Amino acid sequence: MQKSLLFLGALTIFMMGYWVPEDRHVPVEGAKPYDWNPASFWYVGGQNAQKGINIFARKGTSVEASTSGLVVYRDTDANGDKSVYVLGSKWRVHHYANMGEVDVIPGTWVRTGEKIGTVGTPKGTKASSRPANLYYSIRSLPPQVSELEPAKPFWLDRVFYVDPHKFLTEYQASDTGMLKAATAATAKNEPARH
Template sequence: MGRRRKILVKAAVCLSVIVALGFLPAERKVIPVMGASFEDWNNESFWYEPWGSSGVHKGIDIFGESATDVVSTVDGTVLFSGSIVKGGNVVLVLGPKWRLHYFAHMDTTLASPLELLSSGEKIGTLGSTGNAKGKPPHLHYSIVRLIPAPWEIDNSTQGYKKAFFINPNLYLRE
């Protein structure tokens, strides 16, 4: 089989998995920082304001020791793994129900684009990269809906964006 054909086959398999993920009913959720518990983040930090240039904090920050393992919260497909200005070293995972799971400020990232992950699989280590440089090691974790939920919109600052952002506190406790 030629190299080009192998790439096309891999892309077709990944696309099939991505499509299937949108329809899987069950989710196996885990806290993304190994050894962390619900006490390792502030429950009030989701949609907290003021929050730097973002205006409001659209996720939670889970604190821990530097180099602690960061794991995928869900079964999914890695869409991006790399470095961006604010997030530093990040991994973006497409999980069930067409939800994007965003992991930021990691010291290292181990996941590769189009890699298939299982819930609890290591994707990197805890750090303080991006706009978290100089702060205690933590993971910024956000969840974004691709299909909006307009009933979640409220009158808070940037409240219209709540149609897309899911509160990770509630999600992890479901």
């Protein structure tokens, strides 16, 4: 009986992660889809694959939470790159890297669109010539079985990552933008309806 209650409690907590609403917001102030390359997600170069996108902006531009969540980790690596990890709904960890400044600490709750830091420049020998950008990736803690494609490189890793371009453009909350409606209207040469 006690094991059943424990299992039921754990299952309830897990399912609550899917019940939390998920608003979406482009994480760099003023950025539009042309500020990143959607094809860079899963770009394979050598033995590594790009698991996110680089959103290009001027150094010092505000970085904003792409969705509400709990700040679970903040890091400055050996090269001086600063990053933040936010656990959002659906048990997705949103990773913001190449930051100039970080304005949040682990254990705090951030809301969609809230400033969490600023855009910086990548550090290290290979990245030193790159322009300022925010590296943004989304890791899904439970595997996404629908993304399982054994014929593709890194096929097993793919089930744990969400395409940031699709996440940011296929759905927009009503108060964070009319991107989808505006894009559809432009394709038809009509004004966007709000």
